[in-house]
Amino acid sequence: MSTGYPRPYGVTLLSLPPTPDPADWSPGNVQKWILWTEHQYRLPQLGKSFQELSGKELCAMSEEQFCQRSPVCGDVLHAHLDIWKSGGDSGWADSEVDSSCAGQPIHLWQFLKELLLKPHNYGRFIRWLNKEKGIFKIEDSAQVARLWGIRKNRPAMNYDKLSRSIRQYYKKGIIRKPDISQRLVYQFVHPL
DNA sequence: GAAAAGGAAATTG
DNA sequence: CAATTTCCTTTTC
Numbered sequence: 673m674s675t676g677y678p679r680p681y682g683v684t685l686l687s688l689p690p691t692p693d694p695a696d697w698s699p700g701n702v703q704k705w706i707l708w709t710e711h712q713y714r715l716p717q718l719g720k721s722f723q724e725l726s727g728k729e730l731c732a733m734s735e736e737q738f739c740q741r742s743p744v745c746g747d748v749l750h751a752h753l754d755i756w757k758s759g760g761d762s763g764w765a766d767s768e769v770d771s772s773c774a775g776q777p778i779h780l781w782q783f784l785k786e787l788l789l790k791p792h793n794y795g796r797f798i799r800w801l802n803k804e805k806g807i808f809k810i811e812d813s814a815q816v817a818r819l820w821g822i823r824k825n826r827p828a829m830n831y832d833k834l835s836r837s838i839r840q841y842y843k844k845g846i847i848r849k850p851d852i853s854q855r856l857v858y859q860f861v862h863p864l
Numbered sequence: 865g866a867a868a869a870g871g872a873a874a875t876t877g
Numbered sequence: 878c879a880a881t882t883t884c885c886t887t888t889t890c
Contacts, residue, residue: 780880
């Protein structure tokens with residue numbers, strides 16, 4: 673029994689936008705979302721930098737455009753908005769987020785799968801080598817680590833630490849190194 | 865020189 | 878308490 677619609681992982685309660693799809697947000701809804709995100713992740717005050725923008729316009733903005741309006745945390749806001757987008761290249765059929773795991777911090781393996789799901793946005797950072805076998809390659813380790821740090825609110829995240837977390841999955845049987853070990857290439861033990 | 869591999873301790877929800 | 882995060886040493890690309 674939650675708020676009625678699925679929310680991104682790691683999201684707790686407070687003043688949430690009225691609809692789950694940011695494309696439906698009015699300029700007022702956008703402001704609400706910004707205030708809420710500011711609070712959740714202790715971001716510096718955004719002020720009116722995103723005034724008068726509809727959700728549709730917001731969704732059309734690139735990370736660069738976000739940073740133009742907010743040099744300090746535009747990248748963080750942009751990454752968080754992407755969590756709310758359900759559409760995109762091949763959005764998650766909102767069954768992914770059930771109330772049972774709502775509020776729990778997202779797992780690294782889930783995050784990686786999210787990025788892999790949106791090749792249009794993240795294909796330059798991480799991509800499938802063999803989707804059927806669950807083999808993927810991290811093309812830009814620094815960028816993936818940066819996005820992971822944003823998601824977990826860990827500004828000091830880097831690939832050294834992210835990769836250590838991936839290695840913790842070895843004994844758990846979640847991710848492994850492919851048969852022919854290659855740098856920056858990993859494999860999900862249970863694809864699909 | 866960056867990446868892989870783990871041990872160990874600290875942190876966080 | 879589990880899942881990282883942080884830090885670090887050694888080895889392999």
